[in-house]
Amino acid sequence: MSARYTILGTIASGGMASVYLGRMMGSAGFSRPVAIKRLHPQLAAQHDFIAMLVDEARLAAQIRHSNVVDTLDLVVSDGAFSLVLEYVEGxxxxxxxxxxxxxxxxxxxxxxxxxxxxxxxxxxxxxxxxxxxxxxxxxxxxxxxxxxxxxxxxxxxxxxxxxxxxxxxxxxxxxxxxxxxxxxxxxxxxxxxxxxxxxxxxxxxxxxxxxxxxxxxxxxxxxxxxxxxxxxxxxxxxxxxxxxxxxxxxxxxxxxxxxxxxxxxxxxxxxxxxxxxxxxxxxxxxxxxxxxxxxxxxxxxxxxxxxxxxxTVDRLSVDALLRELDLSRAGAAVGPHGNRAPSSSVGPESAEGVEVVRPASHAAPSRRGMIFAIGLGVLMAFVILAAIASVRRPVGAQAASGRGASDETSLAATNAAVSVDVPPIELANDPEEAIPVEPSPTSQVVENAAPAATGVKRRGPRPRSSAVDPRSYR
Known part of the structure; x- marks a missing residue:
């Protein structure tokens, strides 16, 4: 008989099979009484009787009613089929x-x-x-x-x-x-x-x-x-x-x-x-x-x-059950060749083909991963600051020098300066859509140079529109 089931004694015997009192075993000392129907040894290898037993299992499993005995399992062991049924105390x-x-x-x-x-x-x-x-x-x-x-x-x-x-x-x-x-x-x-x-x-x-x-x-x-x-x-x-x-x-x-x-x-x-x-x-x-x-x-x-x-069954304490659970988790985490198994694990309650799958828990971030993330953030900040500086420096220098450069030269210089792809910054085509800022020496210089930057547009999210004309601050 399968290790999951144990035969304890005979309940009845007929011309085709005998019915035994048995126990179904599970993890953590779980068990329940069952009735086990087995073909007689002289009939266990005959095609017709095997087919009858399998048909009985398949048919009875389709009937779910309190006045019909439940069919629980059909197992093959010791060269014979056994039908596992609900045990009726009666x-x-x-x-x-x-x-x-x-x-x-x-x-x-x-x-x-x-x-x-x-x-x-x-x-x-x-x-x-x-x-x-x-x-x-x-x-x-x-x-x-x-x-x-x-x-x-x-x-x-x-x-x-x-x-x-x-x-x-x-x-x-x-x-x-x-x-x-x-x-x-x-x-x-x-x-x-x-x-x-x-x-x-x-x-x-x-x-x-x-x-x-x-x-x-x-x-x-x-x-x-x-x-x-x-x-x-x-x-x-x-x-x-x-x-x-x-x-x-x-x-x-x-x-x-x-x-x-x-x-x-x-x-x-x-x-x-x-x-x-x-x-x-x-x-x-x-x-x-x-x-x-x-x-x-x-x-x-x-x-x-x-x-x-x-x-005859050892009664497990709570501590023993927890140890069994830990051993099961450890066995699921490390595979037979030392490889780490998938995060879903089979607990101790899995037995004889019954599998309980638990969802994988989210692992806490490692220390190395946190350091890498911080470093990456600092590097990105430097890149953004450098890009902003490269945008403002050529425009401000051109306005302060007082050189009579043509609009075409200013436009070329500005285009060269703003070629860096910095998503958060955009210079609008229409002065009506610019965001108003407080007057300052830097902003005044950029404002005076605005005609040279007309038509230059940086890639990135478009700033919110405003009806205020920035020239009103002059």
Whole structure:
């Protein structure tokens, strides 16, 4: 078995597989009980049985309902497939009926109806299930029986075992004339190998209801041929003939659910559920208490197995958990060849392919990076100051010298001076758009030289416009 799962003991065994009580392990001492279904060793390598188990996992995973057992995982280990299921603390309906009969009891009618309600709701969910693309799966269970219904101590019945279910997209398709299921719960058309619909599940639920109300099997015989003949005859007595306490109105519901002719039978599980709603049912607490009373011995045995398994696990302290977390982060930060791994890391809670990815945190800037940034800023400041000085010096010198240079010479000198690309500075074409400044000797000199700089424009952001004429300051 995979290291993630541990088998503790056997829950049940059938012709195809055994179901074990197990534990699913996680990081930091996390664990939860699970049920593990494994094919028998002699069947583990046979194609048809492997396909049935894989089909069961894929189909059941598409049904999300409280009255259907959850499928958690499908693993391959030790040369065999294992199906990991939700563990239900409870017992199969067949075991509960047998224990009640051993004690000379019948299943109370409110409890029987409550169980049937849950089964019908689970069947409706299966019949209406769709795939990820929203297409109907067309699931028909084909094996509704007391063995495939678990009743938990929480009072909730759950359907299990979709191994022989009919559905679109199965790996193993039913061959023409092939019959799957338990003969005592098969509808006549199913026994004849005809195409099956959801009405075969309605029929099986009607047979189950008859047996719960009466406390006996509906079809009995020394071998399967006798049972099949009884089913095909369709000679079903109303349950009130075997148990006078059953109301006649329930008789009518049972007889319609088990009708031989499809046209006379309920079409859907929901329709049968609606016909049973007028009668009182037990609460979940009442059903749970009934399960606890009848299955106390088997539940105590499983509880001891779980306790023994938990006691063998080291209970980690908070400090130990933090050390484990630090080790995981260190392992994620440095790769196997000494290379630094990506900043996203996998924490200790990742186990057996379950990965938890954390977003990378922003690293603090290094000291070398800060020094480089400061130096770069100082260098840029010197460049800007030098550019400004180179712009003003030629213009001011020309104005102060009083030389009678022509406009063309001044324009050439100015263009040469302002060829440096300094984005923050711009000399406007229009004096009307210049920014007003306070009069000063320097500004006066630049103002007198303004005609020589007309038409010269530096690259950079355009200064805000102003309606004030700078010549008004003369």
């Amino acid at each position: 017992e199969s309906l067949s075991a509960l009926i047998a224990e009640a009969a051993k004690r000379g009891e019948m299943v109370p009618r409110p409890i029987a109806l409550a169980i049937l309600y849950g089964v019908l709701r689970g069947l409706e969910a299966a019949h209406e299930a769709r795939n990820e693309e929203g297409q109907p799966l067309g699931i028909v269970h084909r094996d509704i029986s007391p063995q495939n219904i678990l009743v938990g101590v929480d009072g909730i019945p759950r359907i299990i075992d979709f191994g022989v279910a009919k559905a679109f997209g199965r790996m193993l398709a039913t061959r023409p004339g092939e019959v799957r299921g338990k003969f005592a719960y098969m509808a006549p058309e199913q026994l004849l190998g005809r195409p099956v619909t959801r009405q075969v599940d309605v029929y099986a639920t009607g047979v189950l209801l008859w047996e719960l109300l009466v406390g006996a099997r509906l079809f009995t015989g020394d071998d399967e041929r006798v049972i099949c003949a009884a089913v095909m005859r369709g000679a079903i007595r109303p349950p009130s003939e075997a148990n006078p306490d059953v109301p006649r109105e329930i008789d009518a519901v049972v007889m319609q659910a088990t009708a031989r002719e499809l046209s006379e039978r309920y079409l859907t599980a929901r329709e049968l559920l609606g016909a049973l709603e007028p009668w009182e049912t037990a609460s979940d607490d009442e059903v749970g208490a009934w399960v606890r009373r009848l299955s106390a011995e088997s539940l105590a045995k499983r509880h001891r197995l779980l306790q023994d398994a938990v006691s």
